Amino acid sequence: MRVSMDIELKDIPGQLLLALRPVSEFKGNLISVVHHHEKRTPRGTIPVQVVFETKPDKLNDIIASLEESDISIVRIDEKRYFEHGAVILIGHIVHTDIQDTIDSIDNTGYAEIVDLNLSMPKINMPSSASLKIDAVSKEHLAQAIDILKDIAKKKDLLVIEPIKSELGAI
Amino acid sequence: MRTVRVSIIGFGAVGQGVANVLIDKKKYLEDIGLEFKVVAIADSRTAVIDPDGVDLVSVVNRKKTEGTVGDDKLTGLEIIETIDHEVVVETTPTNIVTGGAGLHNMLMAFKKGRDLVTSNKGPLAMKYGELIEAADASGSKFRFEATVGGAMPVLNLARDVLAGNTITNVEGIFNGTCNYILTRMMEEQAPYEQMLAEAQELGYAETDPTYDVEGIDTACKLVILANCVFGMNATHEDVTVTGITKITPEALMLAQNDGYVIKLIGEVNDSRINVAPKLVPIDHPLAVGGSLNVASVQTDLAGPITVTGRGAGSVETASAILSDMISIYRE
Numbered sequence: 001m002r003v004s005m006d007i008e009l010k011d012i013p014g015q016l017l018l019a020l021r022p023v024s025e026f027k028g029n030l031i032s033v034v035h036h037h038e039k040r041t042p043r044g045t046i047p048v049q050v051v052f053e054t055k056p057d058k059l060n061d062i063i064a065s066l067e068e069s070d071i072s073i074v075r076i077d078e079k080r081y082f083e084h085g086a087v088i089l090i091g092h093i094v095h096t097d098i099q100d101t102i103d104s105i106d107n108t109g110y111a112e113i114v115d116l117n118l119s120m121p122k123i124n125m126p127s128s129a130s131l132k133i134d135a136v137s138k139e140h141l142a143q144a145i146d147i148l149k150d151i152a153k154k155k156d157l158l159v160i161e162p163i164k165s166e167l168g169a170i
Numbered sequence: 171m172r173t174v175r176v177s178i179i180g181f182g183a184v185g186q187g188v189a190n191v192l193i194d195k196k197k198y199l200e201d202i203g204l205e206f207k208v209v210a211i212a213d214s215r216t217a218v219i220d221p222d223g224v225d226l227v228s229v230v231n232r233k234k235t236e237g238t239v240g241d242d243k244l245t246g247l248e249i250i251e252t253i254d255h256e257v258v259v260e261t262t263p264t265n266i267v268t269g270g271a272g273l274h275n276m277l278m279a280f281k282k283g284r285d286l287v288t289s290n291k292g293p294l295a296m297k298y299g300e301l302i303e304a305a306d307a308s309g310s311k312f313r314f315e316a317t318v319g320g321a322m323p324v325l326n327l328a329r330d331v332l333a334g335n336t337i338t339n340v341e342g343i344f345n346g347t348c349n350y351i352l353t354r355m356m357e358e359q360a361p362y363e364q365m366l367a368e369a370q371e372l373g374y375a376e377t378d379p380t381y382d383v384e385g386i387d388t389a390c391k392l393v394i395l396a397n398c399v400f401g402m403n404a405t406h407e408d409v410t411v412t413g414i415t416k417i418t419p420e421a422l423m424l425a426q427n428d429g430y431v432i433k434l435i436g437e438v439n440d441s442r443i444n445v446a447p448k449l450v451p452i453d454h455p456l457a458v459g460g461s462l463n464v465a466s467v468q469t470d471l472a473g474p475i476t477v478t479g480r481g482a483g484s485v486e487t488a489s490a491i492l493s494d495m496i497s498i499y500r501e
Contacts, residue, residue, distance in 0.1 A: 086425075086428045086430065086449060087449070088425055088432070088449065090416055090418055090421050117424055117427070119418075121418070121420060126416070127420070128418045128424055129424070130421075130424035130427070130428055132428075158447075160417075160425070160447050160448060160449055161449065162448065162449040162450075162451075163341060163449065163454070163456060164339060164341055164437060165466070165468070
């Protein structure tokens with residue numbers, strides 16, 4: 001997931017390095033660092049905006065490490081679900097317990113069904129549904145679609161997933 | 171001028187297409203120093219043989235008016251075995267269960283040391299390894315661009331033009347019938363059965379459409395790609411296949427609202443060979459309509475390369491065959 005963080009650094013040498021080290025220590029990927037030297041706070045600190053990608057379970061470690069170094073965190077904005085995918089289902093979607101189908105993705109902890117459109121032309125005719133799935137990473141999105149395919153097989157539903165290059169798995 | 175003696179085995183739409191392009195391209199071929207002299211033609215019942223060169227125009231006309239190519243009773247297999255010539259153009263109908271007559275024709279051609287150009291998928295999808303081995307053993311050249319995607323160059327693109335690149339993935343639409351049906355279902359918001367009937371009426375689909383709509387045809391082409399481009403030794407039993415018969419017009423509408431079209435996509439890479447309906451973003455190069463074929467080749471150096479073209483048709487398929495023939499004999 002991608003994290004945007006506003007921190008404040010003391011105006012003494014070596015502070016920026018201190019602030020960025022935890023990100024790399026916990027295998028995060030730094031996206032950008034903006035150093036607002038001209039916007040010194042009344043407290044005499046320098047505001048810095050840091051954006052990085054990290055695994056969700058590492059974020060608390062990074063925060064703890066920053067606090068240990070006495071760096072004040074003003075704001076954390078995490079965008080947990082960074083990847084969006086769509087799939088289509090065809091078959092007896094409602095009668096095969098649609099709640100169970102949705103739960104199987106929502107219970108993963110790394111992906112959620114965020115939108116569902118259902119079309120049921122006639123009783124006893126197969127229905128069609130479009131599902132939007134948000135996930136924390138491309139890999140997790142692919143995993144969520146795999147789970148959906150497993151369930152669909154048991155329920156005799158057809159899953160139409162995006163082409164490979166769209167899933168970014170190449 | 172290099173004269174190459176040719177037999178055409180199988181004289182349906184593709185075989186006739188080959189005869190027609192050889193007539194039309196005579197001058198072009200002379201300019202590049204080649205003369206393809208057809209010394210024998212066989213259809214399923216009759217044959218015509220002339221060591222000095224068969225008159226292609228009159229054979230094509232005779233086939234049209236009388237349904238036969240000549241009065242000779244030699245079979246294709248016997249022609250390959252007994253008539254002296256360099257290259258066999260094998261255009262008999264595909265049989266994916268046994269490989270059909272095509273398999274015997276091909277093995278005989280190699281046994282006699284002849285080169286072979288074919289549009290017949292069945293034998294390649296069934297017995298790829300055996301055929302390549304037989305061709306290598308006799309030093310025969312063996313080309314089959316026309317088996318995958320008709321006029322659209324895929325095999326030669328991956329093998330020759332993109333030489334030096336490692337191909338990591340190929341995905342695309344390899345069946346024009348399915349593409350036509352899905353495109354029309356979306357345009358008309360009509361059910362599968364109705365658009366299948368339309369495709370049959372227009373001659374885009376066979377009376378028994380199973381081979382196309384269940385994805386078997388696409389699977390065969392993927393097997394050839396997997397073997398030829400990825401060096402596998404796969405048969406069509408190694409392909410996971412889902413066809414298009416369950417697709418609903420509602421599903422196409424829902425996909426369209428999300429910015430996608432649904433296409434029957436074939437995909438090959440190191441880990442899997444798969445045919446299934448997939449969501450393709452409307453602005454993606456693979457989102458071609460009508461009965462077109464398209465293939466996107468993912469390479470390590472050049473990135474993705476996408477080609478699109480007509481996947482079937484008499485002259486279109488003959489184009490791929492002619493290009494294979496020229497590539498064998500051009501200096």
